[in-house]
Amino acid sequence: MYVIIAGGGKVGWNLARELIAKGNEVTLIESERTRYLTIEQELEHAVQYGDATELWVLERAGIQRADLAIAVTGDDEDNLLICQMAKEKYLCERIIARVNNPRNRSWFELLGIQPAVSATDLILRLIEHEVPSYGLVHLLDLRDEQLEIIEVEVTDSSPAAGRAVQDMHLPDGALIISLLRAGRGFVPKADTTIEAGDEVLLVLDPGLEDAITAQFAPGTLDAA
């Protein structure tokens, strides 16, 4: 796979290193001269000097034949435009953009830049996962497909505790896909009883979180 990475910060440099180690061909583009010279000592020809928002720099790096373009500079506007040009001008099929300020995420979506990855959002997810009082954890958003996968913990006071899967009154568009019990995951049958302490994985249409929370972990909305 040929990968072009715009931005030689910590993320870009380490990504380049890992992708090269996995046998990919990589060109990293860095616009800051001293940073470029530092990276060049390690990555040699796999790094190029220049502003990746300029068309000729992208072309020199070989954007026309890139399988994947990744924009991870510290500037959201730059990342957005680099991915936009890679996708729409050079017909690069796969792009990944970094969102520095989570508030800008909607602009990436508006302009068709998917996926847009935000470290802040990811860390927030981890916090949600590590702080149990949040109750419901988003594991995966399939935005294009309009689906999400969530995890909820069953507490003693959950309406779900002690109830069989077939007796759960889940809203349309929600499906239990897996139970985690004592560190082991399994796909439940209709007559499987949900127990306190279980973690339940569900696939949902967007917007059903509140209904699910009410079924599994009452009171946790206030705690959140």
Next chain:
Amino acid sequence: MFILIVGAGRVGSSVARSALAAGHTVSVLDEDPLSHERLEVGMDRTWEEAGGRFTVGHGMEVDALTEAGIHEADVFIASTDGDNTNLTISQIAQKHYEVEKVIVRVMDPARAAWYREQGLHTICPTQHAIEMFTSALGAIG
């Protein structure tokens, strides 16, 4: 017409003054509160006394855009000193806020040309300078 100008540099502030003098409603958005002073160059009263609006904030921020009146704007002009900011916010104005007329300043001729093909009304001062230099060279020639 309601004209919203993001970026009160030399270009943005001059356009703002002309538009105000021509009787339009003019709102200016800039990150730097001191850029307000540039709006008043050559005027004998303050920008607000003359009927202008000024908001401190960034063109990517929803709150700042709302306060500056993007929902009422008939014309959106992106003239900050950053090409990438201008191109991004002008697309946001066009696609999200559905501003009827969006004009964007882009210094890089190659990208100005490409984004023009994509339907943005781009103005490229660099391209104008190149053409004028070239024709001046021809006149000397």
